[in-house]
Amino acid sequence: MRVAALAVLVALTATGCSGDEILRFGWPVGVTQQADEMRTLWTWTVVAALVVGVIVWGLIFWTATFHRKKKTADGEPEELPRQFQYNIPLEMFTVVVPTIMVVVLFVFTYMTQTDVLKKVDNPDVKVQIVAFQWNWEFKYEDANAAKPNGGGQVSTVGSSGEIPLLVLPVGKTIQYDLVSTDVIHSFWVPEFHFKRDVFPNPDKNNQDSSFQNKIDREGSFVGRCAELCGTYHSVMNFEVRALSADKFDQYIALRKQMNPATGQTFTAAEALAKMNCGELCTPHAVTTQPFNTDRTARTASN
Ligand SMILES: [Cu+2]
Missing domain, CATH: 2.60.40.420 (Cupredoxins -  blue copper proteins)
Known part of the structure; x- marks a missing residue:
């Protein structure tokens, strides 16, 4: 764990990335107010994706580490672990939560697009x-x-x-x-x-x-x-x-x-x-x- 933290620290400092560049997440530098709005959308989209990613990676790690197929005390393989198919609450959860995520991304994308395409009556x-x-x-x-x-x-x-x-x-x-x-x-x-x-x-x-x-x-x-x-x-x-x-x-x-x-x-x-x-x-x-x-x-x- 300490090694991983150190590796991240070195990666961040050795590449000389500024805070602004990190939050840019690879988005190229634009020169208009509209480009900045799109960049803000990108930054928050990546942050949201990373939050979801960390939770999913954690769950995968936890499952793979602590819920492997174990052997019983007498050396015989254990029966299959507890199965979760046809678990209605769980299936509802895995349908509703991703739907909410897509709706949130859609709304913010739509708002940014509307802003970028907005026109005033009397341009300079x-x-x-x-x-x-x-x-x-x-x-x-x-x-x-x-x-x-x-x-x-x-x-x-x-x-x-x-x-x-x-x-x-x-x-x-x-x-x-x-x-x-x-x-x-x-x-x-x-x-x-x-x-x-x-x-x-x-x-x-x-x-x-x-x-x-x-x-x-x-x-x-x-x-x-x-x-x-x-x-x-x-x-x-x-x-x-x-x-x-x-x-x-x-x-x-x-x-x-x-x-x-x-x-x-x-x-x-x-x-x-x-x-x-x-x-x-x-x-x-x-x-x-x-x-x-x-x-x-x-x-x-x-
Ligand atoms: Cu042409």
Whole structure:
């Protein structure tokens, strides 16, 4: 027993796991409020499973150790131990208790799912996510005013030479409206712990083609198409750049302004470069054909 306790202690300390990591039980780190809610559900589900597990393991150990087939005093094998089949109370117990467990897990899962899918009426930012073979366009639905070269929405579109950057604010409710111009794609940012298919004609199918979330930290996160959509499906990548709300406002303002150097409004990369806020505003861009999957080997675009 002492050896086992020591082994557990060594395992916990030697691997350098923090309390947070232990309670994460292998759940990957997410960057949205919704991902944290899912993590809480996971943590308590594992805790509940461990409690049940410890009881079951204890019972197995107890039965196997103390209720083995014994020999009698004269060396003859003992008759079968007492049998419990057709024990109605016991059978009721083994039906009712697992049913209660499943119901409890179901209720908490349903509550978490409802929370994750919840939408408020007035999100702070709305982006239309347009998927097409084989790239993405991100249109900022509220940022359509006063572009000097004739108006139109602020939007970022990927090309075969540049991965599109989806710049978003931290701490704001963001609504993603998904639409495809051709086949079914799927919008997936692994760190959001959320993925949703992108359909052509979103009004004509029964899937809700929009969702909302709230990002809780700054950073760069890789996004992918998660639905096999044709020859160049694998190059359909994008990048989410989460900036503080101030920096995001600055970014959108720049996107509406004329870049004197080009005579056009600032592109995503130009606006980020002009903001000059370090690594976070470095306009990483990676050629998408062929796509370099090594995200540490990004090449800066001009
Ligand atoms: Cu796709």
